[in-house]
Amino acid sequence: MASSSKSEGKNCEGNLKYEEMTPLQKHVAFFDRNKDGLIYPWETFQGMRAIGAGIGLSTVAAMFINGALGPKTRPGKFPSLLFPIYVENISRGKHTSDSGVYDSEGRFVPEKFEEIFKKYAKTKAVALSEKELDDMLLGNKEPKDSKGHFAGKTEWKVLYLLAKDKDGFLSKDTIKGVYDGSLFTKLEQERSSSQKKI
Ligand code: HEM
Numbered sequence: 001m002a003s004s005s006k007s008e009g010k011n012c013e014g015n016l017k018y019e020e021m022t023p024l025q026k027h028v029a030f031f032d033r034n035k036d037g038l039i040y041p042w043e044t045f046q047g048m049r050a051i052g053a054g055i056g057l058s059t060v061a062a063m064f065i066n067g068a069l070g071p072k073t074r075p076g077k078f079p080s081l082l083f084p085i086y087v088e089n090i091s092r093g094k095h096t097s098d099s100g101v102y103d104s105e106g107r108f109v110p111e112k113f114e115e116i117f118k119k120y121a122k123t124k125a126v127a128l129s130e131k132e133l134d135d136m137l138l139g140n141k142e143p144k145d146s147k148g149h150f151a152g153k154t155e156w157k158v159l160y161l162l163a164k165d166k167d168g169f170l171s172k173d174t175i176k177g178v179y180d181g182s183l184f185t186k187l188e189q190e191r192s193s194s195q196k197k198i
Pocket residue numbers: 024027028031039044048051065069085090091093094095096097098099100101102152155156158159162178
């Protein structure tokens with residue numbers, strides 16, 4: 001049935017309902033600390049701190065992520081000096097040389113997710129070593145695309161830093177949690193019980 005109103009799927013404040021978000025919207029919703037549909041740089045910072053990143057990394061991440069994705073996701077013609085990221089439009093923030101696990105609308109593509117492990121998980125079937133991660137990043141690199149490659153590399157390297165296991169592997173479950181958005185909440189809960197910061 002066709003959607004009857006523009007506000008359908010949104011809560012009373014005009015934001016998306018969590019259950020109706022795409023997986024990519026869920027990936028970023030964690031950083032929308034006050035759940036108003038916008039991620040301001042200080043929320044990116046707070047979200048990064050909450051999952052164990054230090055002050056330096058969290059500051060740089062907030063500057064780069066909001067600097068890049070704020071303007072791309074903002075509706076209308078006028079820029080905002082506060083660089084909010086619009087959760088609703090986050091699929092506009094997709095870059096090149098990615099894994100393709102999120103499609104152009106931010107939906108999860110299971111075949112692409114499985115392909116990562118079929119192609120690159122050589123030591124263990126359900127996890128990636130740092131070397132295997134590097135092989136994947138090179139494999140995803142499109143010709144003459146250092147910008148997209150850099151963006152992808154940063155995402156995966158930060159993920160590795162924050163979420164590798166004690167043997168230096170990124171498990172399939174951890175990576176699944178990146179795509180469905182559950183990993184960040186899990187890391188926050190683990191951190192709040194141990195209070196360890198990198
Ligand atoms: C520690 C925090 C974060 C980590 C470790 C992380 C990691 C990742 C990873 C591994 C991917 C998958 C890339 C691929 O499929 O090749 C991804 C995708 C993405 N992330 Fe994050 N992310 C983080 C925070 C954020 C934040 C704060 C935003 C924006 C508010 C964001 C926006 C995106 C977008 C737009 C994509 C899709 C990229 C694409 O498929 O082209 N991420 N992220």
